[in-house]
Amino acid sequence: MMYQIPMESLDRLLAAIAAQQKLYLPTDNTAGEAVYTEWTQGAALSKKLNTLRSAKDFFFPQIQNMAKFRREGKKIEVIDDRAEADDFCIFGVRACDVRSFDVLDNVFLADPVDTWYETRRKHATVISLACTRPGETCFCHTFGIDAAKAGGDIQCWETKDTFYLEPLTEKGQALADALIAADGELLTQCGADQEALVEKETERIHKILEKLPLYDLKAEDNRERELELFRSKKWKELSSHCLGCGACTFVCPTCQCFDIEDFNNGETVQRYRCWDSCMYHDFTLMAAGTPRLTQTERFRQRFMHKLVYYPKAHDGLFSCVGCGRCLRKCPIHMNIVKVMETLKEEKE
Numbered sequence: 001m002m003y004q005i006p007m008e009s010l011d012r013l014l015a016a017i018a019a020q021q022k023l024y025l026p027t028d029n030t031a032g033e034a035v036y037t038e039w040t041q042g043a044a045l046s047k048k049l050n051t052l053r054s055a056k057d058f059f060f061p062q063i064q065n066m067a068k069f070r071r072e073g074k075k076i077e078v079i080d081d082r083a084e085a086d087d088f089c090i091f092g093v094r095a096c097d098v099r100s101f102d103v104l105d106n107v108f109l110a111d112p113v114d115t116w117y118e119t120r121r122k123h124a125t126v127i128s129l130a131c132t133r134p135g136e137t138c139f140c141h142t143f144g145i146d147a148a149k150a151g152g153d154i155q156c157w158e159t160k161d162t163f164y165l166e167p168l169t170e171k172g173q174a175l176a177d178a179l180i181a182a183d184g185e186l187l188t189q190c191g192a193d194q195e196a197l198v199e200k201e202t203e204r205i206h207k208i209l210e211k212l213p214l215y216d217l218k219a220e221d222n223r224e225r226e227l228e229l230f231r232s233k234k235w236k237e238l239s240s241h242c243l244g245c246g247a248c249t250f251v252c253p254t255c256q257c258f259d260i261e262d263f264n265n266g267e268t269v270q271r272y273r274c275w276d277s278c279m280y281h282d283f284t285l286m287a288a289g290t291p292r293l294t295q296t297e298r299f300r301q302r303f304m305h306k307l308v309y310y311p312k313a314h315d316g317l318f319s320c321v322g323c324g325r326c327l328r329k330c331p332i333h334m335n336i337v338k339v340m341e342t343l344k345e346e347k348e
């Protein structure tokens with residue numbers, strides 16, 4: 001079932017959702033970048049295509065407390081001070097970021113389940129938004145993602161005058177039902193004519209996608225070429241200018257590496273985790289040293305993981321969703337597209 005609301009009433013819809021549960025949406029910051037912000041009256045949905053940092057922050061925050069320890073003599077008390085999470089709603093998530101949750105789920109929800117991640121996932125309702133104007137750095141299509149049908153718990157489209165919503169899961173339908181129960185005049189059920197308009201909008205988006213420079217980029221199944229690619233001489237050339245800054249990993253919706261550290265405040269020890277990057281020279285540093293001595297090895301690890309190791313472990317699913325963030329943020333203009341094209345050339 002599909003619903004609609006006039007675009008001019010979008011604020012009313014946001015207020016109605018925020019009355020049900022905490023609502024986060026992309027808004028423009030002072031630097032003109034879209035960032036997820038908690039909705040307050042008057043907050044305007046960003047018109048940018050994608051947020052600076054991805055929606056993975058909601059489930060896997062950059063810094064997260066895990067537990068506390070208190071010592072009394074020889075006794076160590078472990079304090080799990082997690083509060084029960086409230087339900088929350090993430091609005092305006094693009095199709096690429098919606099797919100990134102599948103990539104993260106495969107890691108964090110696999111046995112043993114990461115309960116910090118699981119709790120946030122369970123409490124979230126994902127409201128996606130079709131990309132009205134996909135951009136030149138987008139290549140989600142390469143990984144079978146449809147920017148015009150973004151998925152999630154409720155998928156949405158915006159046209160010049162109308163906002164459309166389609167609940168896809170029980171959670172999404174429950175939110176739609178709650179909105180209707182609170183205000184019977186908020187959402188209007190779509191008829192066949194309106195559904196045809198949405199179909200027309202998806203076709204319009206598909207036509208834009210077909211004209212994008214990366215539309216023809218193909219994701220090769222490289223699972224059988226693991227050793228050959230690992231030994232490729234191309235890594236040296238590809239990584240020769242990499243600064244090891246980690247920007248590509250921090251903006252990436254599917255990167256999932258973290259470090260666990262302890263902070264002793266004198267009374268208790270706070271254990272927390274924070275994002276880490278396989279591009280850093282001290283990543284997975286052990287007493288015996290680091291397993292990857294050069295930037296070339298670290299660079300190779302990042303892309304082998306996204307394009308070969310992860311698909312090998314997860315039925316061919318790539319650990320890249322073509323969001324294009326790394327294309328925009330790498331200071332030396334190196335990115336996964338150049339890596340994919342180079343590896344393909346080598347095969348040919």
Ligand code: SF4
Pocket residue numbers: 248251252253254255306319320321322323324325326327336
């Ligand atoms: S590797 Fe780049 S394009 Fe792919 S998901 Fe990560 S940031 Fe997006």
Ligand code: SF4
Pocket residue numbers: 241242243244245246247248249279329330331332333334335
């Ligand atoms: S953003 Fe570019 S320079 Fe920085 S670590 Fe990634 S590939 Fe290297």
